[in-house]
Amino acid sequence: MSMDDLSRGSGGWIDYTIARAIEWPGKAFSLLCKGGILANYIIAILIILSLNFLLPRMMPGDPLQAIYGDEALVAMTPQLEADLIHRFGLDLSIDQQFIAYLSALAHGDLGYSYYYGESVSQVILAFLPWTILLAGSAMMISTAIGLLLGMESGYRRGQPLDKLLLAGVIFLSGLPDFFIGILLLIVFGVSWRVLPLSGALTPYGDLHGTALALDLLRHLAAPLAALVIVRMTSTYLLTRNSMIATLGERYIVTARGKGCSERRIQYMHAGRNSLLPVVTSVGLHLPNIVTGALFVEIVFAYPGVGWLLYNSILSRDYPLIQGILLMVTLSVLTVNMAVDLAYRRLDPRVGNAH
């Protein structure tokens, strides 16, 4: 790969690499989820750590160069170089290096960002809350909306409301989230000027209490909407399908035979059972939401990890890029595990929940 590719920012391979790097644990998750959950996750984490350790070291040329990039070397004094070699333990054998790397990680040491002049973990921690806010609320809201619309639509299969929703959703699901983001930005931010163009808070606003919360929501609204609109489509389609399948089950007839009301059948029986595949899919779609959030952050200059990643790529801050990718993969994995555990509680047939 050449530096030119890199400097194109959101160009082809970055897109691809980020998506792959983030989706990978999701795939591993679905493969591994049969056995003991915890053991599987530990194995997955170890594999990720090893890859993160090995990849820079497997790159051709000087590992230091690979880690810090060409430009960093220009400004490097022999003193600094010796420091760095020692710091990364490049003078040690590979297994000693691995142990040193793990112990550094255990202390939360992800390396040093020379661009920000701070440790990578501190830099990430400063940006992380915004991404959690954006991706977390996007996940919850899109799941909730997708579920509700899916239940209504699946229950009224073939009726006008269902047809309308289905057509709309299929149209929306074809659009990338940053595109919708740009649309929203142009409409609400540029033309109508009802929403701010960038950032997460008004700079130097010095707001407190309700005003602060409102300001935060105003900044959040557009990026969140962009994410929700796109992400809710898969939940909607899945819920609708699963609702249709569930309505054909015998226990629905049993419930009718008991004299249950249609609402009760729709939500307590069909809906409740349709929830199961949706919950699994939330886990599987989490990587998509995170990727989506990263892109949307770039569009709205929202100060989260995505925006940070974008900037670190522009500034070729390799330790930071590496640190972000590791952090993102690990957190996706953790949420997946939580979803898996939640599923066991929802479906009595899985595991020994009872």
Next chain:
Amino acid sequence: MLDIEGLKVSFGEREVLKGVDIHLERGDALSIIGESGAGKTTLAMSIMGLLNGGCSGRIVLQGRDILEMGESRRREIRGDVMAMVFQNVEDALDPVYTISDQIEEAILVHHPMDKDRLRLRVDHLLIQVGLNREKGDAYPHQLSGGERQRALIAMALANDPQVLILDEPTASLDAMTKAEILGLLRESMRDRIGLVVTHDISAASRISNRMAVLYSGRILEMGDTEEVLARPLHPYTRGLLRSSPNMITTKDLQGIPGRMNSGVKGCPFHPRCTQHQQRCTFELPELRDVGGRMIACHRGGIVPLLEVRGLCRSFGPLKAVDGVDLNLCEGETLALVGESGSGKTTLARMIMGLTRLDSGEICLEGEPLEARSKEFYRRVQMIYQNPRESISHRMNVAEAIMEPLDVQGLGRSREKLERVLDEVELSSDPEFLNRYSHHLSGGEAQRVAIARALILDPKLLIADEPTSALDSSVQAKILRLLMDLQEKRGLAILLVTHDLALARKVSDRMAVMKGGKILEEGLTSDLLAHPLHQYTRELMESASGVDDDGVQVKARRQVEREGDCIEEQSFEVCRRPGTWQRMIRWMRSS
């Protein structure tokens, strides 16, 4: 009181129920039997108001027509006034709720009540159906099939409904569990209006006191369960009973030709009915009362083919046949059993017109026979113990089989020849057709004789010891052949034999003959299970080591103990006799 009048249900173009009338009072338990596709489940679902198809007619419960009610009103009675025990298929219960939750739901949707009372009621229901609180707290997948069925019953009983509908309540249960569940169901239907939809006749016989036979959306026969089973009057009911394994009859299983088609004009059963007439193909028979039984058939059910009244014949001082009465219906086998010299062969020859009668009357299809016309022999044919008796040694196979056509002046037909050869499972290649009878094996000769008898399409076949000259393996095949012919053509067979064991396996009814008189006559299984006449018992004894108390069979069995050590034990098995009805009653009460 539940009144169903002229109920029709259709899904789009397809009419599934074509006018069903049922009237049920409290305490009635009606079973609806029939093949799959007959509309049984549709009937049950339409009473519950669970169908989206177009229903017409009336379903009146307590003076109100369910079909006229709005959905909300229907929902109020569904699960409350009338309830359904659903078929215990995978996922008949919601997998994500516990059994207790689901029973509670059944109560709460109709009768909101506080937690404690609800808990009490649910516990009571669980105990009533043979479960307990622990099972109630389990999820459906943690229960066995029988327990799930019990849970479904508990849900149906939750609000003490007046009408209880059971849909295949014992499907997919093993025999022991089935017996227990049937007991529970019988108990549950007491003092209610019960409706059981099933294809399992033995299950139906154990829990219902009335039975209706549904075919292609219409009721063909309806009556008292015991009577319908003991004496089916509609050809379809008989076919259904013959084709379902049971512990009542002894005759081998037989099928019903063809398959059920829905768009049939006239009598829905006529393409498969062996006694159908012109009229049946265009005119629909109404369900009407024939001597206390409801039957939908233009011919009043299975028609009597042969009726013999007060037949006498003496040879000098010897009364060979002395006042014999006999009936034989279409598609039925009557075994005439007796020792040699009992007069059975003379009787058969008298029916055939080969021996003159001194007095008495023989009716064929309701008309008394005077002289034996040619036409008579088109309808009645006979085969003998020694087939070579009926095949002239001067004729080859083809000539022998087609001879009756010549006699009747019908003209030879290669096509007919091939058809009957096919029916009796003989090859029609020229080499075989040119053989003479002395070149045929015993089995082949008897098949040729049967083919010869069949070429005129008779309705009645008199078989005089047809297999006693054959090896037993060949005998089995010939008997199987006769039963298959009966199934396909509705052939009535008068089987004259001395072999009780053989008669037991192939006949519907049996008449025991001695000294020119019929001593005892009845359903084969009934007669053998409970012989009333001393002579019958003696015959049975000589047939298979039988004494007065029943059938004693010395059996040697290998009994497996503790895994691998096999011990031989010999012990006596005593089969207690009981009548047909007693057996049914016993099965119901057990």
